[in-house]
Amino acid sequence: MLESTGSCEAAVAQLMELGASEPQARAFVRSVAADWLKNGYFFPEHLRTGEPCGQHRYQIGPSSFELRYFGNADPATGEEVLGAFRPAREHAAARLDVIGRDEVDFLFLGGACLGMHSREETPAIIKAIATEELSAQCETGFLMHGALLSVGGKTIVLAGHPGAGKTTLTLALAASGFDYAGDDIIHVSPEGRVLGLPFAAATKEGAWPLLEKYVPDLMDLPVRRRADDKLVRYVRPANTDAVERGIDFVLLLSRHPGASPRVESIDPVEALCFLLEGSFSQRRRIETPDLKSFAAAIGGAQCGRFTYSDLDPAVAAVKSLVSA
Template structure:
């Protein structure tokens, strides 16, 4: 086969592959003072596009098959291979930005699938994965699995041209790259629990168990909640959550026990506490940061428990470790930082519950630089 014939065959194969997929646009295109502007409602973002991309977008909006789009461009004088490349590049970018999505169910029945049902805060959710890209996500949620034929929510994942698409009860939610899937799926499971779960207040706090009571670790991003959580687990504390804890109407807490996502900078620090961490697959967050999930080797779901301690974390390089009591108003501010309530507004009932929690729990501020010092101080305070 000579070179022109090979090129034509490649173009034809690309067109056939594209023609099998149809896409739904998720944005709005406008032309303002000669500039094409795409608006993404889901991301609340604006993107400027050139005239070629704008024409491709309008064709997609009109329901034109992808091979017909590149064919129209070729009839307008664009080389067919170049036209295919323009279409493919636009589709890759727009899928990545969630500006377009494939039609459901995206031939999901043709993909070999595996599934798991996970239980979080009383909610059962079935996740169906394409077998080819189930790992490592399926392993990240393995400790939450339950045996159940029924589920409250169905989350179906479908692989298409290097992207993984999530459909919730048949409705498209997002697309991501395979290495982002564990992080994105964890985020969706959290949304499901916060939308449908029974609770008064969701706290941005890690939760550990000591003497049948919960120890809450609070702090701004970078304060070390995840690393300290894993270090305390190594010291014998029970694991309940490393990020979000729910309070019920009695002021008892239940952690959302997702596997802790350890950022790259903390990997060396945790070598002695989680010896196998360097063998865990690396995943990526949407912001590009790398994480590894420290999946609990042994996990037993626990009922809601009273709050024993609330500890605000302040990590500071070369600081002398100290654990000092804080007054009730400061403790309330710590718990309300990043908290969310059902209905978006903290009710009077929820506030009364929170003041009861603060009234009965020990409230402290922990300043530290070394994990061992922090673990020692917290262990003494929680005896």
């Protein structure tokens, strides 16, 4: 009806002609319009006018990504989640426009409207879109799910099922002398070397009390809302590492209440299979030479299942393992 009438007022009038009361008609049209705005089916006229009030280009692993801000959008929004990436020198392969109007942001990717969102949702959406573009632009090697840290010239990969505490442990280690290379996505080169992608880490509400000791300003950071409706705070460790490296340690995390921290050696094949379960390639398959190189890299690493409960002993145990 909105498509055929061309305006909300005309749609209200048409509904009233069909027998709806004015309050019923207005409530219905308001609900439909809000849903369509949210999903990008339409947007206000003259939304994108004038020069950008801010602009950033980022080199995210093998991909490049540009953010432009219009209206009253906050140019610091993207920096909150992408600020650890170095600036892209050349024209970006993908461009996202964030257009602020009143208390909401409209997002456009390559000219197509992605919808209207509250300001507390915008950082999470920017991170999600940047991740999708990274996946689309990754033409060599593949991406895998995991955290990457380094210390003393050694590199450690942390992986685990949801709830294993990967992000929390990663941030605690980053605050304890490790260089942070990302807590979510790792690029694996055709030679089997790994490059961390240091997106800001999304800390969930339940982890905030655990991390206050390690991230003193955590509770001062803005609270954001993800697409899964979870509240998060984005943390950007100061000591980031964006260097392609070999793999020295792979730890599969297993968190159990009351467990003392311990590392149980596992077959590299088990570690390889677990990591490949969370891997993605633009070609929807991992090429045989890439797989062989990665398998050789995992085969040369120390692989283990790390069982733990409390954060402080876990940090001490990982530091002891890496320094041995």
